[in-house]
Every structure is written in structure tokens, then in C-alpha cells.
Amino acid sequence: MIPNKFDYHRATSVDEAIRLMAQHGMDAKLLAGGHSLLPAMKLRLNQPGVLVDIGRLAELRYIKKEGDSLVIGAGATHDDIANSDMARSTLSMLSEAANLIGDVQVRNKGTLGGSLAHADPAADWPAVMIAAHANIELRGPNGSRTVSADDFFTGFYMTALAEDEIITAIRIPAPPKGTHSSYQKFMQPASRFAIVGCAASVTKDGGVCQKVSVALTGLSDTAFRASNVEAALTGKKLTKENIAAAAQAAGEGVMAMGDHFASEEYRLHLAKVFAKRALMAAAE
Template identity: 60%
Template sequence: MIPANFEYHRAGSIDEVLTFLARYGGNAKILSGGHSLIPALKLRLNQPSILVDIARLAELRYIRQDGQHIAIGAASTHKDIATSALLAQHLSMMPQAAGMIGDPQVRNVGTIGGSIAHADPAADWPGVLLAADAEIVLQSTGGKRTLAAQDFFLGFFTTALAEGELVTEIRIPIPAAGTKSTYQKFSQPASRFAIVGCAAVVQVSNGTCSHVRVAFNGVSDSCFRDGNVEKALEGKAATAENIAAAAAQAAQGVSILSDHYAAEDYRKHLAQVFAKRALSAVAG
């Protein structure tokens, strides 16, 4: 497995990256962690004429509070997120999810920006970002635009990222007091990708659930917010009975994947099981 010939450039700035993308268009690929791109190169599923390495761009690697948001640079590694005290304080499902990704080698090198740009349906970040009401900042030589996560993830390995654009930042609103979050996953034991992953965010005040956000990855050909589960628990008392009833609505009306890891019926069952675990962790 030998890749086709390509030029390699280590970018020194965001502006330099955007210049390469504008110049080469679809013939340029961004190299960050490389865990998805490099195998595709070896199999010649991707044959770019130029690789632009952004892994060492300090201006894309940060986790900081920005007003009422937490801003995460796209080149922040999974380990950066797993060890972030700021995220642990405000949105604990982010470090929790990061710690479940791959193995130490993957977590030390892989980046959140690369993961969401690839949009693997079994990747962890897409579902987590949907539940977090995150926004994705995209930049090109023409300027910046910001998309809600639900508008960024479009389908099977498909996003709203246009030619010439780079994911530069993920912005997450700081949840209100009383909000808890979690990410629960049934993972493929070798790759640690999600067969079913469920992210949940719930605010509980005086025993009542509000701002319920539940999202899945690994279940369908793209991540999705589960409105049926959310509606079933929104405004309800945080009781075991209400949580079980809400979880039973998981993955209703969704086209569910079936493969050698899990058949459709089993995946749907797992979605309900892990929705219950997630909701119990944040509202039980």
C-alpha cells in the first residue's frame, strides 16, 4: 500500500493554509492527525496533489473561554480536550468522550477538527457537538462563516465544508447552572469507534428536566438529534419512570445501520439502552 505522489507543505499560518486551499482547490488535502487520511492515501482512495500539514499551528490549538462560549481550536487534540479543566467544569461530556477515543497514540495526535471534517458516522465528536448546541467556524480566503453543528453534518461522510474552506474553531455555549452532560458508548473493541454513542445534556431544576438534548452517532449513516427522546422528557419530572419512557423512544423513525458489528434490531435496542444510561446519568 503505497500512496500516489504528492507535494508536502507544513503550513506556518492559517493564511498560508487558506492560500494553498484556494490555489489547489480539491487537489489539496489538510493533514492534521491523519488517522483517516493516511490509510485512504495508502489505499489510493484519495490522491491529492498536495498535503498541507496544520498539526503544528499553535493558532489552531487552544481551549479557552470566550464570553459565554468555550472556544476550541480545530487542531486541539483529543488529549487536550480530555485533560481540559475548563471543559470538565462546564461540559464534562467533552473530556469524557475524548477519553474514549481510540488509544493513547490516537488521542495524542488526532484532532477534533479533523474528526468532524471527516464526519465518520461512527466517530464520537459529531453526536457530542450536536448535543452541546455547538457551532463550527469555517474560514476561507473570502472570510469566515459559522454554522450550527446540525447544519454542518449533512450525511454519510458529508459536511457543509466547501472547497477552499478550513474548520478553524468549535464554539460551545456554556450551559446554565444545574446542567449536566454525559457521553455513553458501546464501542467496537479494536477501533473504539462507536457502534452506538449517545450524548445527553439536561438541566434539572426543582426536579424538572429542561433544555433536554440527546444525540446519537453510530446508529445511522450520520449523527442526529433525537427529538422524540427530547420531547418525551422535556418538562417532565426527573424520575426513573420518565427516563425509561423517554429512552424507549430512541431511534424511532430513523434509518438504522446494519453491518457485521450489529444488526438493525440490535442497534436500535442498544440505542434505547444507552439513551437510558445517558439520561439516568444526567437526570436520574
């Protein structure tokens, strides 16, 4: 219940946060909403010597349109996104996923950037961001760079984020006309993280799948794009049968995780079920 002792710095700007992180190096952790970090610290699974608080940086907390893109500040809370008409009208899976994270108290504090940086293999956002073709904007002492969500999640709690970088924003390109999306999740009943979550966006023209983007979370050490499902459906008529057949490819060749809630085999089965459900909902 009691975290280890640490030094606390509240950054007044992103640039200051970056300076502080560089100054304290490996010993420092960024604190945004704190809903991934503090639980780990209370159990002493994580014992940083320095916390740099970026939780109240207004420059990180926004949801806006820039040209055709939806841009979400890394400091936007899950609740901000759940209630954003702009997010919903861009891709409804954004608000669906936001509403399925934790509980209302968690959504009120937890941030999108924090969740992505933490990269819990059972988190919801990574799958959604991959399916949305999001680009993640990072800033460090040497300036800014952008990493696509596809490349961002590199392994079990691992990302492309460098020690001294901060996620500043998530940029989601406007989907083509006729695109609908859905996020479907099979919840771990205790933690309410995903045993399997599937984010799907489908661009439909005359009943035919022009473009499809599918990503899965919870299944293995990190969220990933289900390219084989996409390949199986692209150009096909969006019939129930075609969707079901494409969904069969979900999880193929993946090293699935297993625990006392769901074995490897069951997770792989659920991947197919939830890929189908997400695609069906997106294709409607």
C-alpha cells in the first residue's frame, strides 16, 4: 500500500519535463494520471527514485482536429475521449474502447499517453491505435519524432519510446468515407483488462470491403495488427460468411499467453470470436 520514498518534481511544461527526465536518467519515471504507475508502486513492483509529474500540463490535454486528422493530446483522459463527439465521429471504436477501460474512477484519471507508454499487453488502447493507423508523436531532448502505432509496441511492456522521451500526442488520420469501426472486448472479470480485445475498422463501398484494419490485444506479449485477417477480407463482399471466414485467421501463428482465467488455446479461440464480432459490428 505504501510506495517507496522518491523525489517529486512537477513539470510546468513538456520541455521542462524532458529536461528533468534527462537530468535524473534511469531513476526517473513520468507521472501522468498515475493509474498504471501508482498501483505498481504501491505493491513495490516499481520503485523509481524520482517522479516527474506531467499530470496537469494543459498543453498535453486536448482533443482537436488538425486538417483531416484527429489529434489527441497524450494527457487526455480516457473519460475525455469517451465523451468526445469529435473522437466518436472520427472512429466510434475510440469512444467504445474508452468506455470499456477500468471503471469511471480510472477513466477520470488515467490518460491515453500513460496507457500507451505503459504498454500493458492486456490494455485496450494499443489495439485501437494500431487499427486506427495512429501515429504517436514523441518529444525528447533531441526534438520530436513520430512513430506509427504499428511500430510503437515492441514487446511485453516495451515500446519504441526512449528513456528520455515523452509521448505528446496521438494523431489519427481521417478514415476514408464509408468507414465504420468497432472495439469488442472479452473482459478479464477481476481486473477488467482485456483477455482478448479486437479493434476493427472497415471501409465499405457497395457492400464490398475496400479497406480493413484489424488489431488484437490481450492475446500475446503485445498488441498487434492481424494482417492475415485483413488480407482475407480485403476486396471481399461483407457477408456474414466472409467475415466469419476471415476472422478464423485471427491469432494464427501467434504465441498466445495463458493464465488461470484463459489458457493459450482459449485465448486463440476468443481472438476469432472477437475478431468476428468487431468486424460484424464495423461492417454494419
